[in-house]
Amino acid sequence: MSHLINRTGALPDSWVLFDGDAAKLPEGADVLIPFDEWHERAQAWLARPGRIGLLLAPTDDPRRLSSDDLQALSLIAISFPKFTDGRAYSIARILRERLGWQGELRAVGDVLRDQLFLMARCGFTSFALRADQNPLEALKSFRSFSVRYQACTEEPSPLFRRRRQLLAA
Amino acid sequence: MYRYDHYDQALVDERVEQFRDQTRRFLAGELSEDEFKPLRLQNGLYVQKHAPMLRIAIPYGTLSSEQMRKLADVAERYDRGYGHFTTRQNLQLNWPELARVPDLLAELATVGMHGIQTSGNCVRNVTSDHFAGVAPDELVDPRPYCELLRQWSTFHPEFSFLPRKFKIAVSASEGDRAAVQVHDIGLKVVRNSDGALGFEVWVGGGLGRTPIIGRCLRAFLPERQLLNYIEAILRVYNRYGRRDNLYKARIKILVRELGIEAFGKEVQAEFDAMQDGLATLTDDELARVSAYFQAPPYRTLAAKSEAFEQALSRRPGFSAWAARCVHAHKVPGYTAVTLSLKAPGLAPGDATVEQMRAVADLAEDFGFGEIRVTHQQNLVLPDVERDALPALHARLKEAGLATPNIGLLTDIISCPGGDFCALANAVAIPVANAIQQQFDDLDDLFDIGEIELNISGCINSCGQHHIGHIGILGVDKAGEEWYQVSIGGSQGPQTVIGRILGPSFSRDEIPGVIDTLVRTYVARRDRVDERFIEVVTRLGLEPFKQAVYGASA
Numbered sequence: 216m217s218h219l220i221n222r223t224g225a226l227p228d229s230w231v232l233f234d235g236d237a238a239k240l241p242e243g244a245d246v247l248i249p250f251d252e253w254h255e256r257a258q259a260w261l262a263r264p265g266r267i268g269l270l271l272a273p274t275d276d277p278r279r280l281s282s283d284d285l286q287a288l289s290l291i292a293i294s295f296p297k298f299t300d301g302r303a304y305s306i307a308r309i310l311r312e313r314l315g316w317q318g319e320l321r322a323v324g325d326v327l328r329d330q331l332f333l334m335a336r337c338g339f340t341s342f343a344l345r346a347d348q349n350p351l352e353a354l355k356s357f358r359s360f361s362v363r364y365q366a367c368t369e370e371p372s373p374l375f376r377r378r379r380q381l382l383a384a
Numbered sequence: 385m386y387r388y389d390h391y392d393q394a395l396v397d398e399r400v401e402q403f404r405d406q407t408r409r410f411l412a413g414e415l416s417e418d419e420f421k422p423l424r425l426q427n428g429l430y431v432q433k434h435a436p437m438l439r440i441a442i443p444y445g446t447l448s449s450e451q452m453r454k455l456a457d458v459a460e461r462y463d464r465g466y467g468h469f470t471t472r473q474n475l476q477l478n479w480p481e482l483a484r485v486p487d488l489l490a491e492l493a494t495v496g497m498h499g500i501q502t503s504g505n506c507v508r509n510v511t512s513d514h515f516a517g518v519a520p521d522e523l524v525d526p527r528p529y530c531e532l533l534r535q536w537s538t539f540h541p542e543f544s545f546l547p548r549k550f551k552i553a554v555s556a557s558e559g560d561r562a563a564v565q566v567h568d569i570g571l572k573v574v575r576n577s578d579g580a581l582g583f584e585v586w587v588g589g590g591l592g593r594t595p596i597i598g599r600c601l602r603a604f605l606p607e608r609q610l611l612n613y614i615e616a617i618l619r620v621y622n623r624y625g626r627r628d629n630l631y632k633a634r635i636k637i638l639v640r641e642l643g644i645e646a647f648g649k650e651v652q653a654e655f656d657a658m659q660d661g662l663a664t665l666t667d668d669e670l671a672r673v674s675a676y677f678q679a680p681p682y683r684t685l686a687a688k689s690e691a692f693e694q695a696l697s698r699r700p701g702f703s704a705w706a707a708r709c710v711h712a713h714k715v716p717g718y719t720a721v722t723l724s725l726k727a728p729g730l731a732p733g734d735a736t737v738e739q740m741r742a743v744a745d746l747a748e749d750f751g752f753g754e755i756r757v758t759h760q761q762n763l764v765l766p767d768v769e770r771d772a773l774p775a776l777h778a779r780l781k782e783a784g785l786a787t788p789n790i791g792l793l794t795d796i797i798s799c800p801g802g803d804f805c806a807l808a809n810a811v812a813i814p815v816a817n818a819i820q821q822q823f824d825d826l827d828d829l830f831d832i833g834e835i836e837l838n839i840s841g842c843i844n845s846c847g848q849h850h851i852g853h854i855g856i857l858g859v860d861k862a863g864e865e866w867y868q869v870s871i872g873g874s875q876g877p878q879t880v881i882g883r884i885l886g887p888s889f890s891r892d893e894i895p896g897v898i899d900t901l902v903r904t905y906v907a908r909r910d911r912v913d914e915r916f917i918e919v920v921t922r923l924g925l926e927p928f929k930q931a932v933y934g935a936s937a
Contacts, residue, residue, distance in 0.1 A: 298545070299422055299505070300627060301542075301545025301546055302622060302623055304541060304543075304544075304545070305622045305623050308542055308619075327419065329406065329419075329423055330544075332541075333539075333542075333544055336541035337541050337542055359402050360399075360402075360539065361398060362392075362394050363539075364395075364535040364536060364540075365535075365540055365541070366662045366663040367542065371662050372662050373536075373663055374391060374535070375672075376662065376666065378391065
């Protein structure tokens with residue numbers, strides 16, 4: 216089975232993916248809705264009891280989301296169709312740094328331990344590991360590196376802004 | 385040159401441990417071939433015909449004597465006693481054993497070296513002018529910018545899985561010895577009318593299957609905005625570059641499909657949001673990094689040297705070498721010296737461990753312990769006193785590094801080709817050697833003058849044949865090796881993609897074809913110093929076509 220983790224351990228997963236058939240959704244369940252579905256029927260989804268999450272594909276443009284959209288959401292997930300598809304990293308940063316998304320940001324799909332460190336730096340906070348991934352081993356990956364050169368979501372100040380002070384200390 | 389502090393060191397050490405674990409998991413069957421492949425490529429490790437090939441980064445082509453000795457050391461103990469310097473200023477080892485690569489990398493890490501991002505779909509080793517810091521025609525030393533880009537690109541979390549590889553070159557001279565117009569991003573350091581430093585930004589150039597000369601995206605980018613703007617370009621490319629077709633995945637195709645204006649608008653929108661953010665370079669950081677590239681303690685010398693003049697007049701061998709291998713230096717009394725890795729009969733760009741060690745010693749005895757790698761696959765000692773040239777020449781001769789052919793026809797640029805590379809259609813090194821054999825007379829070579837000849841074993845164009853005055857490309861026809869010849873390519877401020885002469889040739893025909901091209905040129909030149917490329921530009925392909933294929937062509 217697939218494990219959901221954050222940087223420190225396992226997480227319970229209450230979310231159900233909407234697959235086109237609303238009748239199958241349990242009453243009041245937390246529902247993850249594809250990007251287009253949200254744009255077509257946002258009002259209907261808002262009227263329903265239960266929390267709403269949004270699932271973005273790498274081709275979806277996060278800049279289409281308004282601040283009202285973001286207010287209504289409890290989760291944003293971005294899919295990795297293949298671990299070599301790096302578009303989700305850019306989408307994550309735009310959501311965090313440009314649109315100011317503060318809530319849970321989840322990596323789903325081909326999520327492998329060797330990329331977790333990068334995902335976390337771009338603002339992902341939860342990780343739905345591919346089914347064959349060992350969650351305990353995966354947790355080690357968040358400690359792959361102690362140094363980060365660049366400014367990124369997780370540490371908005373690049374190393375060069377801190378380096379001299381840190382070296383002097 | 386740049387020296388690692390404990391941050392830089394921690395990062396390469398931790399990368400070694402990460403890769404050791406990844407290799408262990410692969411060998412234990414926990415990581416599939418497909419999953420391991422991008423991970424090993426991002427550490428410079430290819431699986432080749434005979435063994436893995438490890439590409440070691442030489443950031444912007446600068447290395448110390450200590451680093452060169454370590455390269456010799458690992459080439460001796462983990463490989464077969466030689467290494468291959470590449471057109472991207474890196475070093476390739478062709479025979480390491482996969483299970484031992486983590487140990488090899490651990491040794492490299494002790495001198496601040498690694499294979500990080502020398503392959504894979506990420507930002508590759510930044511290349512630059514091999515005369516950076518010593519060239520009389522440069523505005524400033526471009527290497528501090530290269531180092532800033534190196535740090536920015538190393539394990540960049542957003543750009544580790546781009547649609548395709550991404551190459552950046554930086555030049556600060558009018559002559560442009562870094563081929564900035566054929567890179568994914570090319571940066572030329574310039575001053576604006578207020579005297580402020582910044583960059584002319586070129587984008588979407590590249591060789592390979594679809595050779596394209598880059599477009600100037602921005603005439604002046606203030607230096608402090610460097611990382612913001614590069615990040616904006618990369619973000620647009622990462623999001624919109626094609627991922628459905630390997631051959632259309634480079635940024636040049638995106639720029640072409642969107643058009644430079646639309647592409648520029650997307651970049652500008654990203655840049656507007658990032659501009660003046662925390663990634664904006666600070667005066668403090670520019671000063672910190674520049675301090676590593678301050679001029680070494682040069683002596684005050686006369687521009688003229690008695691010893692040099694005497695050797696010139698008395699020793700023809702020395703004067704031939706001096707004419708081709710000694711270059712101007714910005715400090716009076718000093719020169720930069722190219723060490724040819726193009727001795728006839730050897731693989732272009734190859735150096736034995738004995739040669740590497742000799743170069744490390746010479747860099748200390750005749751300079752400040754610094755060595756450069758050129759994108760023409762030669763080495764440079766950047767700070768040699770003119771007085772010392774005769775003594776240096778004697779030592780270079782002993783080491784087999786004094787071939788006086790820099791810039792001449794036998795200074796052939798070549799990829800490893802089909803003898804080593806799994807991608808190649810055809811061999812390249814034997815073709816280079818056959819041409820060198822055809823032109824084995826030094827007087828003849830000097831008479832022919834400057835010609836750049838580049839050979840690629842396949843359309844990936846590692847030998848950069850598109851921008852050679854003469855380019856040779858290995859092609860596969862029904863399982864046989866054939867060679868397509870192009871002429872008229874050039875690099876530098878007026879970069880031109882060469883044009884294909886006509887139908888391909890067999891390997892045996894190539895030396896004769898080159899000979900015909902050269903004889904045609906010599907017969908048609910107006911002056912003895914009119915170069916091959918100038919004659920091709922003036923006359924076009926036709927006379928050369930006729931000479932090679934006959935009147936029927």
